[in-house]
Amino acid sequence: VVEGLALLDLGVSPYSGAVFHETPLIIYLFHFLIEYAELVFMITDVLTAVALYLAIQDFNKVVFKKQKLLIELDKYASDVAELIRTPMEMHYIPLKVALCYLLNPYTVMSCVAKSTCSINNTIIAFFILATIKGSAFLSAIFLALATYQSLYPVTLFAPALLYLLQRQFIPVKLKSKSFWLYSTQYAALYLCSLVVIICLSFFLLNSWDFIPSVYGFILSVPDLTPNIGLFWYFFAEMFEHFSLFFVCVFQINVFFYTIPLAVKLKEHPMFFMFVQIAIISIFKSYPTVGDVALYMAFLPVWSHLYRFLQNIFILSCLLIFCSLLFPVLWHLWIYAGSANSNFYYAITLTFNIGQILLVSDYFYAFLRREYYLTHGLYLQRQDGTEAMLVLK
């Protein structure tokens, strides 16, 4: 960003080079705030934590209300008393979420590094707050800002829409008119605010240069600087013939989990949002540890799933070890010269596998709890022995 500002001062368009890839709104924001950069990033982190706190507080109320409704409707089996959530246990969850975000070493690292990822996290947190409060207008605006910054939050449109529909008590049926009416309203709000923001950036810098530099850069991955993701080494070692094909495949990979997840998780849009944010931060083209911090902040919300998680110890050890080994192997490769790029790449692979297995573990635990809630906790087979649950 500092380089972009310097180029702007020199009279050269910041996007004429290949160094600056942020949006024009960020340039203008930092034009005024560059002196207080550390303070700005601390404030954004605090704002994110506060937004998450308020969001989860409201969400807990919604969850509790829904649970009461389902109990009264007698949808739950008889022996699931220990799976029902009580307000007592849910009381400290918002605080835990906020602390989990603020004290996460990944958050601290991205604040110290003054990475613009913190600003992205703040916008997404405000978007979640607006969605949970039920305000479609604000939620569309924040989602448009988040999409404008980095392209991937457009997939968060689906969980937000499902949540708002649930809140309005509109059932999700393809034939229902009110469903389509509300969806088009929300989509129109979102698209309009996106168009307004893009035109505003055009007027700020008087050129459309920023579109290939920002969005073309995210989509076509030209810069292969090593990061914690999977793709830098993949494209560094790619045969030229296939690079377009694999770029397309990897970009589709981020976007295509949305529809199946929406079909499966339409009753539980917040969990869908969590899984979607996790998928974005694992498979985006330039992931950073700030993205990881955002979805990890949501883990205390699902702490009641703890008894159904299968591999949590191994996965948490894996993630901690990988995080510790990342800087060590980076130093060995780049500075000491005694290791190869393969070492760093291997840690990238294991870190991403750890993240993927963590998310799928939570997903499995969630589905299992839902099954137990409706079918009873102590399942018995026809001959009276204890039953095992399998996915078929």
Place this chain on the structure above:
Amino acid sequence: VDKAWKELSNILSGIFCASLNFIDSTNTVTPTASFKPLGLANGTDHQLLRYAVLPREVVCTENLTPWKKLLPCGSKAGLAVLLKAERLFHSSYHSQAVHIRPICRDASCRAVSWELRQTLTVVYESFYSGQGKKDWSLFKMFSRTITEACPLASQSKIYVDISAKDKEKELLEVTPSPTSLHEAIVQGEKRTYAVYDLLSPSLFNTSRSLNVQLKWKQPQDSLELSTPILHAHRYVSGYGLQTGKISTLIYNTHPYRAFPVILLETVPWYLRLYVHTLTIITKGKENKPSYIHYQPAQDRRQPHLLEMLIQLPANSVTKITIQFERALLKWTEYPPDPNHGFYVSSSVLSALVPSVIATKEVDMEQSPLFTSLFPSSDGSSYFMRLYTEPLLVNLPTPDFSMPYNVICLTCTVVAVCYGSFYNLLTRTLHVEEPSKGGLAKRLANLIRKIRGVPPL
């Protein structure tokens, strides 16, 4: 213009057997201020100018042969007889140049003709002779002597610099005696040249061949070279393969005159320059350039171009630093020996250096050599173009033996994600039906019955 540039570089590459066809948009820049056309030109639009450097290529015998072929007599007669490859390349510095420019054919300038100027610069280590004396002769340097002048040449001369430092005439001696003496002001100093005119019939009277020899009368123990008024040094600093810093030091040793200098830096795109880290410090204080033109690089398309007009105060050292970050390239973009590093071409300093002694106007007709080698527009300064050292930087390298492995491993990780999500999304949880026992279970029960252990 770009099409013509590409054609020109390909044709020159073919003529000179040089790899000039590697010149493409990734190493061509369009400087705005450093170069001006030397011959007749209709306009001075700098958009028509292209400048490219290939720092990795070296000059070798294959380039010398076509260069010699361009000479009117080739290497059969005249001065070019001396240019044999095995002695020429046994030197510390070797440089060949070809300059083409349009000039007026006569004084009224009604017709334009093309002037082709070829230069060859060689620097020999004089102590190779092994005796510690700096005597040299044409035979020692080139293992050949000149037998005749080129019949096609209108002028063919040898100039030997016999300027004496302390006005003592008897420090050195040249044999045979020169045809005439010539005095000129070169780069601010008065120099005397002994001239051997090969076309004059008196030269080859006594012997069939001409071997110019220079002997020092008194042994020179130390060589005192005056420091030039403008000189520069460039180096790269920093450790590790992530970041680095390019520093250029420019020295102005003139005792009382300050003058401006234009610095042109071309840095390849894979060293990402950060122009906000550009600092220019003279005598401990910051020095702001009066003109900056910065063209940032685009990945795989265009290099960085930085041109600055810097004022150098008298008797000072100016340090210009800029930081950069090293990029990771695709594995096919690395040269055959990737750990050798990548070359950064020299930066160009152009200046009108004020000279201590006033130069007099020299007519082009009288001494074409001096006006083209040491041009000066007015009496008080002379134009100098200085090239700094090329730099060698290392870039982080991926492992080149691994493309297939990398593709397999990364796709495995993506498939793990896809597989677990597919399972969770398309399958539902069911209570496991007790199976009546497959073949393996029945076999195991059989073995257990034999062992006397209760069955599964």
